[in-house]
Amino acid sequence: MPILDYFSKSTGDCVNSLTGFLFPIVDAAITKEKVPCLRPDGSMSQMEVCKDEWGRTVDCPRDDDDNEESEDRNNTFDDKCCSRMSPPQYADLGKKANDVFSKGYHFGVFKLDLKTKSESGVEFTSGITSNQESGKVFGSLSSKYAVKDYGLTFTEKWNTDNTLATDITIQDKIAQGLKVTLEGTFAPMTGSKTGKLKTSFANETVAVNTNVDLDLAGPIVDVAAVLKYQGWLAGAHTQFDSQKAKFSKNNFAFGYQTNDFALHTNVDNGKEFGGSIYQKVSDKLDCGVSMKWATGSTDTLFGVGAKFALDQDASLHAKINNKSLIGLGYQQKLRPGVTLTLSAAIDGQNFNAGGHKVGVALELEP
Template sequence: MLNFDDILIFFNINQLRKLYDRLPFVDAAVTQETISCLRPDGTIGQMIICKDEDGEIQCPNNETIQSQENKFSLWRWLRNFHNDMAPPYYADLGKKANDVFSKGYHFGVFKLDLKTKSESGVEFTSGITSNQESGKVFGSLSSKFAVKDYGLTFTEKWNTDNTLATDITIQDKIAAGLKVTLEGTFAPQTGTKTGKLKTSFTNDTVAVNTNLDLDLAGPVVDVAAVLNYQGWLAGVHTQFDTQKAKFSKNNFALGYQSGDFALHTNVDNGKDFGGSIYQKVSDKLDCGVSMKWTAGSADTLFGVGAKYALDQDASLHAKINNKSLIGLGYQQKLRPGVTLTLSAAIDGQNFNAGGHKVGVALELEP
């Protein structure tokens, strides 16, 4: 039975270890096994038995079966609760709802993505996209290699705009939860060079990330932070242009998240307002609602979207907004590592006028 101290610990995530230490785990020399058993009320339950190196069994009596089940179930729930409540970065606020509206759609393009990994551990990602309206074909290639012993990751990128990029990342080595990335780009045809220093830090209470533009004429400093308290989120995002000596961004956000629900509202520069709601209705159905409005404008953009899993390999996607723009998508895993996405954008207000868009995407991953 949990006492009052256990309840206090339950509400203090930072002291979960105390509860963990009081759970009936056994030494490494003893193995655990879950078996069916008879509860005192005559119903069938489960209990954990322990076997030592000689195979001897130590069984709890029937009175402890229910409390043992509850205690292990509580710990599993607390562990999941602890993981789910880690705050996202500012850019990821409302991500679950945004994914409902964005993933599974590729309007007006033909797209092919390929991911593979060499025996030496180098990951390669390549993609090609053909835009149906402009006829432009865009391609990209990147390689990624991780040195896990040192927490280092090296990434090289190239695209058909002839831009080269290099990223060097070190994570969890300087401090736990801290990630530092040095990013550089170079365009040979123009000689343009850019550099950025990015840092991010996260724990159970706060998620902070910074972005420093390495421009000698006057760097742009970008800082964002999100605080978490029992699932409630408060975020701020600001950007300061040192060359112009003024703030170019002042954004604020509030929200709430749990395992199957997320609420997000934001105000950008005091004039752009937005909000989203995400709900996992069931194991197969995810729903999202999104709204945007700009001060001084009577035009409000409102949309609803849903994703329905037909089975573990196929899903349907649909969305519509108050301008009668309809998006439909179908995603099918043809075989392990091969995913086909078909999508269509329909203008409901001008259905007979045409101008509708279709898209096809094929993802290959070994």
């Protein structure tokens, strides 16, 4: 759908709602559609929205005589799911387009990921990655346990660099929509220790997150916020270094997002500019465009990517930029819980010189 159509639709919602209240329409054609929504407990679901032939939101008709249809509707939709989706965190702005360019590719590595869950509810995640160029093998292991009655989540991590990490998270208990995480890392070989206090809060209008480095010599405070209004998004991200008494980051972003379209632009420290466009063309085809440019440089990076679903178990991925770097990927769900990813990076400007990269990833989960 063209951008102007989205703009006209979003800006006309208030006018249409008011007009429908003052001049109700009788016997108008009613259409139904599924929209994502957020339950009060924070989980995602779907709800049924009805509109008349003029695009105004109206109450969905209920046919009590048709028990089969009513039962099917209750199994498909959540009538209590009445809250709208929260705006994304600042780091997730432009995520839909970024996923088109990043997911489905593992250039130059052989990767194996395994996820499992014990009967007591402890989730285990392990992974091993072999870099073809450096020959380095990196492995990691993490466990996660949730105490749902208290809103607590405990996560322990270890990797082959011999770094230990522990996260303690409490969500929606101090306040609805508030998430607080205490994160700590320790390297036994060097004695290095780090600590961070992270908070995030989100409702229908705003999403705010903070990150404070627990350094007694002077913490680094990172704050970001995103505002949402009728699909429009505006965000700011700043970072203050208390040791140097200066702001090390001043980033701004602006965008527009719906279920099948996303526009994102950003300015980082007044020097780096970027933007992306995401469009869900159909149920099988997702497309993305990405642009980056920095002041003092005449080099602009421009890329186009696409994901095409062959069926529910297989998909093709492709991307290319203005430097003739081509990325190709193929994902196949071999069986439930087993996904194989094959990818290749090709330098189109030096095709005969070699240096191309291939990658293989296997993901196992219950």
